[in-house]
Amino acid sequence: MAFVPLVSGGFTPLTVFDRWRRRFLAGVQDPQLRRSAFVMIGIAAGLAPLMAGAAHAALPKAVNDGADTLLMLIGSALVLLMTPGLAFFYGGFTRSKNVLNTMMMSFFLMGLIGVLWVVIGYSLAFDSGFKSPFIGGLGAMWMNGVGGEFGDAPLADGFNLSASSFALFQGMFAIITPALISGAIVERVSFKAWFWFCLIWSLLIYSPMAKMVWGGGFLGPFGSIGAIDFAGGTVVHIASGVAALVAAAIIGERSTWPNSKRPPHNVPFILLGAGLLWFGWFGFNGASMFAAKTAGYPFLTTTTSASAGLLAWCLIEWFKDGKPTAVGAATGAVAGLVGITPGAGFVYIPQSILIGALTALACFIAVQIKAAIKFDDSLDTFMVHGVGGTVGALLTGILAAKSLVSADYFPLSAKIMEEGGNAGLFIAQFKAVLFTYGFVGLGTALILWFLKLFMPLRVNENDEERGLDFVAHGEEAYDPMTN
Secondary structure, three states: OOOOOHHHOOOOHHHHHHHHHHHHHOOOOOHHHHHHHHHHHHHHHHHHHHHHHHHHHOOOOOOOOOHHHHHHHHHHHHHHHHHHHHHHHHHHHOOHHHHHHHHHHHHOHHHHHHHHHHHHHHHHHHOOOOOOOOOOOOOOHHHOOOOOOOOOOEOOOOOOOEHHHHHHHHHHHHHHHHHHHHHHOOOOEOHHHHHHHHHHHHHHHHHHHHHHHHOOOOOOOOOOOOOOOOOOHHHHHHHHHHHHHHHHHHHOOOOOOOOOOOOOOOHHHHHHHHHHHHHHHHHHHHHHHOOHHHOHHHHHHHHHHHHHHHHHHHHHHHHHHOOOOHHHHHHHHHHHHHHHHHHOOOOOHHHHHHHHHHHHHHHHHHHHHHHHHOOOOOOOHHHHHHHHHHHHHHHHHHHOOHHHOOOOOOHHHHHHHHHHHHHHHHHHHHHHHHHHHHHHHHHHHHHHHHHHOOOOOEOOHHHHHHOHHHHHHOOOOOOHHHO
16 A cells, blocks of 8 residues: 555545554454454554564664765765856956966866766776775776666765765866866966876876875875865865966966956956855865765855855955955955865864864965965965965864764774874874875976976967967957957
8 A cells, every 4th residue: 555645635544543443343243342353453553653663673774765875966066066166266367368268277177077087087096906095996997886787886884875976976076176276377378288287187196185085095094194184175175276386387477477467357257156166165065974964064164164264354355455355255255165175074163163264364375475476376276275275174183073083984083083182183184284295296297297298388478468268269258359
């Protein structure tokens, strides 16, 4: 018998009992027997819920109702949206003749890295075939065996989310990480060089970083260092920030910089991009909880840190320059989001507010230093993502709550906190940050030096002056007469 919802006029427990009572007693004529049978049926009905409870107790403790997998799928969609959001954010900062090229440097990676991740990137990050703490293996190429025949097999014991949804979710991180690097080298880098750089960097830098932190490798809670990174402080933000710093140094400054500085060509694009990033960050951090029941907590710490970052940046500008700016508000929000990323599930709400405010302050100071030394990181990629990720990772060590670092999922990290408290965890975080700077910095330099042997890394001065929208793509965002 199929039961329908009560609101649609279906069966209630009382009507079901009454129907069974009438059917069972239909052939019983003796009044005494009817009364006895009625009592027995009533007792049976009263015991039924207890019997059902006993049956449920024999089922697995964690019933896979699909909620955790749904969280992964929604989180994947949110994180994917961050890449177009980043395109708008970066595109608003550049000159109008370079806006399409700037946006394409992000948007294009949804194709390139989207394919690369499925073919081999995921396998290098999360397979265990090489039995190495630094790199995965080749057993999951083309997503071979990931999630079983229908993709619904669980990721591992103790996880209700499917392996296929986890692979999809991680792929969105792989897409946006190299896209972040583009902000440091826009308006002069060759699109061909950008293509090959992102392909090689994703395989040789990003996938090993994901393995070392999230795949049971060297840096993470199952490895040798015991650092914690909830959603990408080291893997995404420090890695992209350091790579951006190195790329800007090797490729060199724009030909007219800093003599012909111009304001952002479209501030509404910047605000739109920041809003999309904030929206997508709920998936970035919130879905990294991997459990729908408790995902609300990192959702909350994420938005409180972003709010604190926005407020802090505006107040600093207001005090320093006499007025808060829209660009500052957008940048402060992003700084707060970056800062909370490594600790979103490990700190309490007051600490998340502190992280957002301190990260915004640190990033603001970094931007001032960059301007003073005249270093052409075009859109402050290292100053926001590199510095913000570093501050967030270190503050996570200082402010993480022991009760939120579970020994079941973070065994070495929990042991470090048990024995050395937050000071011990801070040291582990510091080691992970130093390693990331060295590995990513050296690796990025080697990749760029290698590519330089085969192709120019930047366009010539005439093409730079003409504008990369037309030179690289044969298109222009606006009527040339309005440029």
